[in-house]
Amino acid sequence: MGDALPQPVLIVGTGLLGTSLGLALRRHDVEVLLVDRNPENLRTATGLGAGRAYDGPDSGPDVGLVVVAVPPDHVAEEIDRALSTTDAVVTDVGSVKTAPLTALADHEGLARYAGGHPMAGSERSGPLAATPTIFDGRPWAVTPHATSSDAATAAVEELARLAGASIVRLSPGEHDAAVARTSHLPHLLSVLVAGRLVDAPPEHLALSGQGVRDVTRVAGGDPGLWQQIVTGNADAVAGLLAQVREQLDVLIDAVDRGDRGQLGAILELGVAGTRAIPGKHGGPTRPMASVFVSVPDHPGELARLFADAGASDVNIEDVRIDHDPARETGLVEIVVDETRADHLHDSLGSRGWETHR
Amino acid sequence: MGDALPQPVLIVGTGLLGTSLGLALRRHDVEVLLVDRNPENLRTATGLGAGRAYDGPDSGPDVGLVVVAVPPDHVAEEIDRALSTTDAVVTDVGSVKTAPLTALADHEGLARYAGGHPMAGSERSGPLAATPTIFDGRPWAVTPHATSSDAATAAVEELARLAGASIVRLSPGEHDAAVARTSHLPHLLSVLVAGRLVDAPPEHLALSGQGVRDVTRVAGGDPGLWQQIVTGNADAVAGLLAQVREQLDVLIDAVDRGDRGQLGAILELGVAGTRAIPGKHGGPTRPMASVFVSVPDHPGELARLFADAGASDVNIEDVRIDHDPARETGLVEIVVDETRADHLHDSLGSRGWETHR
Numbered sequence: 001m002g003d004a005l006p007q008p009v010l011i012v013g014t015g016l017l018g019t020s021l022g023l024a025l026r027r028h029d030v031e032v033l034l035v036d037r038n039p040e041n042l043r044t045a046t047g048l049g050a051g052r053a054y055d056g057p058d059s060g061p062d063v064g065l066v067v068v069a070v071p072p073d074h075v076a077e078e079i080d081r082a083l084s085t086t087d088a089v090v091t092d093v094g095s096v097k098t099a100p101l102t103a104l105a106d107h108e109g110l111a112r113y114a115g116g117h118p119m120a121g122s123e124r125s126g127p128l129a130a131t132p133t134i135f136d137g138r139p140w141a142v143t144p145h146a147t148s149s150d151a152a153t154a155a156v157e158e159l160a161r162l163a164g165a166s167i168v169r170l171s172p173g174e175h176d177a178a179v180a181r182t183s184h185l186p187h188l189l190s191v192l193v194a195g196r197l198v199d200a201p202p203e204h205l206a207l208s209g210q211g212v213r214d215v216t217r218v219a220g221g222d223p224g225l226w227q228q229i230v231t232g233n234a235d236a237v238a239g240l241l242a243q244v245r246e247q248l249d250v251l252i253d254a255v256d257r258g259d260r261g262q263l264g265a266i267l268e269l270g271v272a273g274t275r276a277i278p279g280k281h282g283g284p285t286r287p288m289a290s291v292f293v294s295v296p297d298h299p300g301e302l303a304r305l306f307a308d309a310g311a312s313d314v315n316i317e318d319v320r321i322d323h324d325p326a327r328e329t330g331l332v333e334i335v336v337d338e339t340r341a342d343h344l345h346d347s348l349g350s351r352g353w354e355t356h357r
Numbered sequence: 358m359g360d361a362l363p364q365p366v367l368i369v370g371t372g373l374l375g376t377s378l379g380l381a382l383r384r385h386d387v388e389v390l391l392v393d394r395n396p397e398n399l400r401t402a403t404g405l406g407a408g409r410a411y412d413g414p415d416s417g418p419d420v421g422l423v424v425v426a427v428p429p430d431h432v433a434e435e436i437d438r439a440l441s442t443t444d445a446v447v448t449d450v451g452s453v454k455t456a457p458l459t460a461l462a463d464h465e466g467l468a469r470y471a472g473g474h475p476m477a478g479s480e481r482s483g484p485l486a487a488t489p490t491i492f493d494g495r496p497w498a499v500t501p502h503a504t505s506s507d508a509a510t511a512a513v514e515e516l517a518r519l520a521g522a523s524i525v526r527l528s529p530g531e532h533d534a535a536v537a538r539t540s541h542l543p544h545l546l547s548v549l550v551a552g553r554l555v556d557a558p559p560e561h562l563a564l565s566g567q568g569v570r571d572v573t574r575v576a577g578g579d580p581g582l583w584q585q586i587v588t589g590n591a592d593a594v595a596g597l598l599a600q601v602r603e604q605l606d607v608l609i610d611a612v613d614r615g616d617r618g619q620l621g622a623i624l625e626l627g628v629a630g631t632r633a634i635p636g637k638h639g640g641p642t643r644p645m646a647s648v649f650v651s652v653p654d655h656p657g658e659l660a661r662l663f664a665d666a667g668a669s670d671v672n673i674e675d676v677r678i679d680h681d682p683a684r685e686t687g688l689v690e691i692v693v694d695e696t697r698a699d700h701l702h703d704s705l706g707s708r709g710w711e712t713h714r
Contacts, residue, residue, distance in 0.1 A: 119566050131713035133651050133688060139564050168563045178561035181553055186572040188608060189546045191623060192601050194630030196538055204535035206525045207496050208634050209476050211575040215543040218568040220631040223624035227617050234612050241609050244549050248605065251545060252598050255591050260584050266548060267580035273551030274577040277565050294490050303660065303667040310660040319676045331490060356488035 004158045006064025006089055007031045010054055012078050014038075014045035017093050017118065018069030019130035022050025024163040027132055033063065044127040057085065065155055068092035072228035076100035083109035089155040091116045095179060096232035097143045097172035114152040115143040115172060117179070118165055125222065133164070140165035143175045180236035187218050187226060188237070189244065194219035288317055289341035293332045294354040305332060305353065312347035314340045361515045363421025363446055364388045367411055369435050371395075371402035374450050374475065375426030376487035379407030381520040384489055390420065401484040414442065422512055425449035429585035433457035440466035446512040448473045452536060453589035454500045454529035471509040472500040472529060474536070475522055482579065490521070497522035500532045537593035544575050544583060545594070546601065551576035645674055646698035650689045651711040662689060662710065669704035671697045 008031035011018045022032045022045060032051030036042040046053055057063075066082040068075055068090065075094040082090045083104075090113045094100065097115045104110060118140040140160035144153040160167050170178060194216040197205065230237055247266065254262035295301050309316060318335035336344055341357065348355045365388035368375045379389045379402060389408030393399040403410055414420075423439040425432055425447065432451040439447045440461075447470045451457065454472045461467060475497040497517035501510040517524050527535060551573040554562065587594055604623065611619035652658050666673060675692035693701055698714060705712045 119564055129714065131649065133649070133711070133713070136651075136688065138566075141564060168560065170560060170564075174558075174561065175564075178557070178564045181557050181561060182565045182569045185553060186550050186569045189550050190568075190572050191627030191630075192604050192608070193543050193546050194628070195604060195623065195626040196542060196597060196600060197630035197633045198626060200535070200538050200633065201531075202635070203525065203527060204531065204538060205633060205635055207476055207498060207527075207532075207535045208539045209495075211547075212539045212543045213634060214571045214574050215547050216627075216631050216634070217571050219627035221628075223621050223628060226624050227621050230612060230620060231615050231617060234615060238609065238612050240553060241605065241612065243553060245602070245605055245609065247549050247552060248598065248602055251549070252595065252602065255587060255595050255598060258588050258591060260588060263587060264580055264584050266552065267583050269552040269555055270548030270573075270576035271551070271578075271580060273548075273554035274573050276554045276557065276562060277570060277573070278559070278562055292488065292490070294493075302673060303664040306663040307660040316659060331493065354490070356490065357486065 004154065005030060005162060006155050008033050008061065008063055009051075009065045009067060009159070010035065010063040010082075010086075010088070011051060011067045011069055012036075012082065013069035014041045014050065014127050015069060015071075016121070016125050016127070016129050016134075018067070019045040019048060019050045019127035020120075020132060020134040021067060021069065021093070021159075021163060023048065023130060023132035024135055025159075026050065028162050030162065033060075041127050045130070048127060048130065050127070050130065062086065063088045065159065066090045067159065068094070070094075071225065072096055072232045076103035079113060080104055080107060083107055083112060088112065089114070089152045091152075091156045091159065093118055094232075095183075095229045097141075097175045098235075099232045101145055101172050110145070111147050111149045112152050114145070114148040114156045115175075116156050116160060117141040117143065117175060118160070118163070120165075125225075135160075135163040135165040138165050139168045141168050141170050141175050141178075143170055143172045145172055176233050176236045180233055180240050184230055184233055184237050185240045185244070187221065188230065188241070190216050190219040288335050289338040289357070291334045291336065291341055291345045291348065292356050293334065293348060295332050302332070305348075308348055308351045308353065309334060309344065311351075312344050314344045314347075361511065362387060362519060363512050365390050365418065365420055366408075366422045366424060366516070367392065367420040367439075367443075367445070368408060368424045368426055369393075369439065370426035371398045371407065371484050372426065372428075373478070373482050373484070373486045373491075375424070376402040376405060376407045376484035377477075377489060377491040378424060378426065378450070378516075378520060380405065380487060380489035381492060382516075383407065385519050387519065390417075398484050402487070405484060405487065407484070407487065419443065420445045422516065423447045424516065425451070428582065429453055429589045433460035436470060437461055437464060440464055440469060445469065446471070446509045448509075448513045448516065450475055451589075452540075452586045454498075454532045455592075456589045458502055458529050467502070468504050468506045469509050470502070471505040471513045472502070472532075473513050473517060474498040474500065474532060475517070475520070477522075482582075492517075492520040492522040495522050496525045498525050498527050498532050498535075500527055500529045502529055533590050533593045537590055537597050541587055541590055541594050542597045542601070544578065545587065545598070547573050547576040645692050646695040646714070648691045648693065648698055648702045648705065649713050650691065650705060652689050659689070662705075665705055665708045665710065666691060666701065668708075669701050671701045671704075 010033045014034050014036040025032050033054035034045050034051040035054045063086050066088045068078040070078050075092050118135050120134045120138045142156050314336050320333040345355050367390045371393040382389050390411035391402050391408040392411045420443050423445045425435040427435050432449050475492050477491045477495045499513050671693050677690040702712050
């Protein structure tokens with residue numbers, strides 16, 4: 001594999017994504033060179049086997065592909081440097097695609113650049129959090145611009161494929177509109193909900209259930225990174241925030257007037273939105289159902305449960321565990337294809353588990 | 358057990374919560390009577406063993422406790438009926454506490470009423486979704502008003518205890534402020550995010566990751582029920598929506614002006630909010646960490662993984678499975694106490710699993 005990939009690949013930036021990409025490419029024996037302003041990160045990444053340190057253009061064969069994997073604020077300058085100092089195809093893994101392109105508009109080598117954005121990440125950062133499997137089955141947006149060469153686009157797509165990702169081809173503008181909607185807006189509204197919890201009396205927060213935990217989880221992400229992402233995609237984000245403000249005004253008016261029709265219309269739109277999200281990994285959405293099982297709160301019981309679930313020949317789509325340290329018991333939610341839920345429920349019940357749908 | 362609980366208990370409404378409560382009380386041999394306007398639901402609930410059908414006041418001993426478990430719109434009238442037709446203590450399990458109390462303000466029997474609200478539910482509804490374990494370890498807000506008798510409050514707390522819940526005592530007003538913040542506001546903002554997905558091109562939605570799925574999950578809830586909840590708690594919800602609107606304006610301004618300081622302050626407040634949420638079941642928040650494991654996508658492997666995790670003597674706090682139908686492989690995230698994550702990682706690694714932190 002890897003025949004179509006221009007080599008060696010130079011990865012600029014050995015944080016979580018850069019190092020993970022190096023590890024993923026090394027699985028296919030791609031020649032990977034690494035560079036980072038931070039010598040400690042570079043040492044860690046090479047030590048993990050993500051590639052070898054790059055000593056500059058005189059030290060070996062010409063670089064075939066440069067992957068810029070630095071924080072959003074520095075993406076444009078590193079693409080510029082790569083286009084100016086090499087003849088390689090250049091791509092990046094940044095969260096925003098239009099802003100760096102605008103900054104590079106006059107660069108004579110721009111045909112050699114095609115952007116990319118793997119939808120992969122973690123709450124952790126840095127090379128020690130890296131893993132070659134981080135891209136497995138995830139969407140990787142490939143975003144050629146109007147003058148990207150076919151060779152540049154093909155190289156970036158081959159890179160995404162070798163990393164194990166699923167390619168989603170979008171223009172830079174479409175990409176930025178898409179992530180504004182599916183990532184940046186959800187993040188910012190999650191932040192607004194979480195922000196309202198700060199001044200709450202602890203006895204009020206004692207009523208927190210799974211809903212508020214889910215809605216606010218992403219709000220815990222690194223503010224420094226999100227500052228760069230949001231300001232880098234300001235136009236698309238601002239457009240959606242304006243729409244939300246308009247809807248919020250309608251909602252406030254409906255609540256003030258007790259207008260159930262208006263409130264219902266907004267709530268129905270939300271339901272429709274949740275149904276618009278495709279299944280994980282872009283597959284078709286299949287209807288899922290949950291089977292709940294009461295499990296004594298020690299590790300052996302969970303193993304026994306999954307052994308019994310396995311013997312039921314049902315594919316488990318998701319699992320949630322909600323257990324209570326005070327009670328030595330837990331509730332395990334097993335999510336399966338809707339058509340298999342009754343079977344799993346009965347099968348576990350016949351094996352002595354306390355289950356319910 | 359159950360000595361302190363006035364019996365028999367009459368449950369008015371055999372939906373998810375009423376039927377689940379009957380099943381939970383029957384575990385302790387509490388005498389449970391059931392009534393519902395819908396004869397089919399009542400038949401189902403009695404058939405499940407949640408109690409026996411109530412034939413009216415002449416058919417047996419005086420009712421000791423009435424639990425109103427009907428949709429929010431009908432709570433006040435059913436409390437009124439119970440106070441007027443019995444000498445029993447009366448409570449309810451509704452999501453909103455001030456509005457029914459206001460409607461009942463002049464009732465001469467009001468001292469016999471003390472409200473309640475178990476923080477338990479499901480995306481499913483009706484008696485067939487019922488389970489006796491639904492309240493296990495969940496908060497149950499007990500909300501006596503200014504003139505509730507001590508006996509009424511004690512009876513409601515005993516009810517919550519027998520159902521397996523953890524009691525959180527709040528005034529009706531505090532309760533409504535608390536759920537506005539921890540449940541109703543998160544729901545409505547989740548709805549606004551989800552509503553923005555409806556018109557998105559499918560290729561944009563292909564970039565949806567776990568973040569937007571988490572933020573929008575609750576937006577899929579029943580619009581008819583949420584209409585009643587939100588309008589029933591309109592004052593508290595309106596106050597928080599006004600605060601969010603103010604913050605949203607600050608956010609929009611920060612994005613428009615590229616004001617990173619202002620944006621950063623909002624993002625930091627969100628991080629602080631996520632940290633304010635107590636651990637599940639109100640316990641102290643312990644720092645958690647995740648270990649990721651690549652698992653071949655068939656049931657036996659998952660059982661083997663949990664057997665190995667069990668042998669590592671690490672208590673599993675949560676599990677998420679992210680698998681890719683197209684690739685026959687999955688990524689399992691195992692959440693454990695931060696101090697045990699390295700041990701689990703190493704232990705699973707030594708058993709041949711491909712793991713990372």
